[in-house]
Amino acid sequence: MIRFFKGKGLFALECSQEPDANEIEKLSWLFGDAQNIEARSLSGFFIGPRREMITPWSTNAVEITLNMGLTGIKRIEQFVEVGNANAMFDPMLEQLYDGLDQQLFTIDRMPEPPREIEDIAAYNLTEGLALSPDEISYLQQLSHRLGRALTDSEVFGFSQVNSEHCRHKIFNGTFIIDGVEKAHSLFSLIRKTSKQHPNFIVSAYKDNVAFVKGPVIQQFAPLTQHQPDYFAEKPIQSVISLKAETHNFPTTVEPFNGAATGSGGEIRDRMAGGKGSMPLAGTAVYMTAYPRLGENHAWESVMAPRKWLYHAPGELLIKASDGASDFGNKFGQPLICGSILTFEQQMGERAYAFDKVIMQAGGIGYAREKDSLKDEPVPGDQVVVMGGDNYRIGMGGGAVSSVATGQLSNRIELNAVQRSNPEMQKRVYNVIRAMAELDENPIISIHDHGAGGHLNSLSELVEVTGGSISIDKLPLGDPTLSDREIIGNESQERMGLLMQKNKLHLLEQVAARERAPLFVVGETTSNQKLTFINTQTGHKAIDLSLFDLFGKPPQTILSDITENIELQEQHYDVDKLHQYVSEVLQLEAVACKDWLTNKVDRS
Incomplete structure (x- = not known):
């Protein structure tokens, strides 16, 4: 049944039983002395969360009611009453309701x-998988060699693990400039520096983060982690973690959640270094077209304002910086510095601008040196997923991030953006930190869930041995998800771990203490295959050799020619020096950026 409370906001509760007078009094207090509404339905227009997606706020609210001794409450959501059906709302997270009734959270x-995919090229277009013609041909040949059609999960999965976002196909590709093939890829040139000057590098370009040699530090931690115990100081040899990555497409489409999950994903990378590492502080960089905030700056007239596909640059800067700082504040990692660049330039008929925003999240952290490299798995190791439920969100982010924004349908692009849940990520981190602070860390290997969801993370965990994953053991928040959507979504802050079976109990004890959801979903094998199977139906959504999934997909070849562009000579008036200096100091790239990068906790 659904019960409504109205105070500063409107709250809808899904209950398994009618609350008694004492429980109603507690709930009224919890919602800020809200009034219990006896009516079973409400008329009018309301904006609230999508009915099939339980919000992180609801998860936390239900836990609060449990701690208050209230039972039988399954879901609590907030709604806002609006005047008419034309009200604005975020279609990624919200929907417009014409009245609220007892079917509010019913999903029919x-x-x-x-599905078996007979026409891979057509499926690529309808689902926005960003597969190249060579990759489509590769999958067609694979299907022929296997003697069966590939499943929708297999085609979708291949597109994610081999996307530009995940595999850096351009940076690893072959460049042919003016008809001459270059000897090195862009990535090999980047790696060349560390090869020639390794200095204090411990690990680089092979894990979720890079590690460099750190100092001997004093660790202050409990003597044991699974029970109340004394804290003690202990000297440990540390390594410093370094990480930076972009989250451009999601921030362009949905600035707050895009930047928040960019910050959260980068933090998860620093949690997943080696066998577990600890994030300390974050940074953020934003690059957009000129914001045109109404000052009528002369330099902003070099190009005409465009009709922005999703959000104007000024709105992007404010919402994105809010999102990145919000995640850090709620997780407990300060965002301490950053940068901003706004840029547009007209050169003859050519125009250059950051119409697709650049959002780069970065940070530093530390780990024990002895935990800086992952251990090798052996058959029989347990595959563990920690974090929240699966929802239809964050679908296909790896592929969608690999093409021009706006190239795919609005539905595909919105579904590819994740939602942030820093509280859940913090719980998971507390468990990982507890393991990493032990004298003997029981974690064998760890990866965060990024683009591609379970498929990408868990396939990396079992890449050496092979593995079998039970789809029906993965946490399900939305019962309408298909196998493909369960495997591939990136809707929550999750981590994948490998553990020895006899050491699982310790992890489970600490996870229960931290209220961090933990699921044992499979184990490593020795057959070099990746299998996602529904053990209730026997259907294998994915059943491929790891070589076919990761092995030798077609290499990207890029051809270009050198162009000589003559720039106009610049002329300056010495008498306008003060004006020039004043204008330079007003550029977002030069002016103080604390209002974007150093937002304090305002929760």
């Missing part, structure tokens, strides 16, 4: 059945 949709 069944999961899509598994």
Whole structure:
């Protein structure tokens, strides 16, 4: 049943039983002395969360009610009453309701059945997988060699793990400039520096983060982690973690959640270094077209304002910086510095600008030196997922991030953006930190869930041995998800771990203490295959050799020619020096950026 409370906001509760007078009094207090509404339905227009997606706020609110001794409450959501059906809302996270009734959270949709893909090229277009013609040909040949059609999960999965976002195909590609093939890829040139000057590098370009040699530090931690115990100081040899990555497409489409999950994903990378590492502080960089905030700056007239596909640059800067700082504040990692560049330039008929925003999240942290490299798995190791439920969000982010924004349909692009849940990520981190602070860290290997969801993270965990994953053991928040959507979504802050079976109990004890959801979803094998199987139906959504999934997909070849562009000579008036200096100091790249990069906790 659904019960409503109205105070400073409107709250809808899904209950398994009618609350008694004492419980109603507690709930009224919890919602800020809200009034219990006896009516079973409300008329009017309301904006609230999508009915099939339980919000992180609801997860935390339900836990609070449990701690208050209230039972039988399944879900609590907030709604805002609006004047009419034309009200604005965020279609990624919200929907417009014409009245609220007892069917508010009822979902009358069944999961899509598994599909066999006969026409891979057509499927690539309809689902926005960004597969190249060579990759489509590769999959067609693979299907022929296997003697069967590939499943929708297999084609979708291949597109994610081999996307530009995940595999850096351009940076690893072959460049042919003016008809001459270059000897090195861009990535090999980047790696060349560390090869020639390794200095204090411990690990680089092979893990979620890079590590450099750190000092001997004093660790202050409990003597044991699974029970109340004394804290003690202990000297440890540390390594310093370094990480930076972009989150451009999601921030362009949905600035707050895009930047928040960019910051959160980068933090997860620093959690997943080696066998577990600790994030300390974050940074953020933003690059957009000129914001045109109403000052009528002369330099902003070099190009005409465009009709922005999703958000104007000024709105992007404010919302994105809010999102990145919000995640850090709620997780407990300060965002301490950053940078901003706004740029547009007209050169003859050519125009250059950051119309697709650049959002780069970075940070530093530390780990024990002895935990800076992952251990090798052996058959029988347990595959563990920690974090929240699966929802239809963050679908296909790896592929969608690899093409021009706006190239795919609005539906595909919105579904590819994740939502942030820093509280859940913090719980998971507390468990990982507890393991990493032990004298003997029981974690064998760890990877964060980024683009591609379970598929990408868990396939990396079992890449050496092979592994079998039970789809029906993965946490399900939305019962309408298909196998493909369960495997590939990136909707929550999750981590994948490998553990020895006899050491799982310690992890489970600490996870229970931290209220961090933990699921044992499979184990490593010795057959070099990746299998995602529904153990209830026997259907294998993915059943491929790791070589076919990761092995030798077609290499990207890029051809270009050198162009000589003559720039106009610049002329300056010495008498306008003060004006020039004043204008330079007003550029976002030069002016103080604390209002974007150093936002304090305002929660």
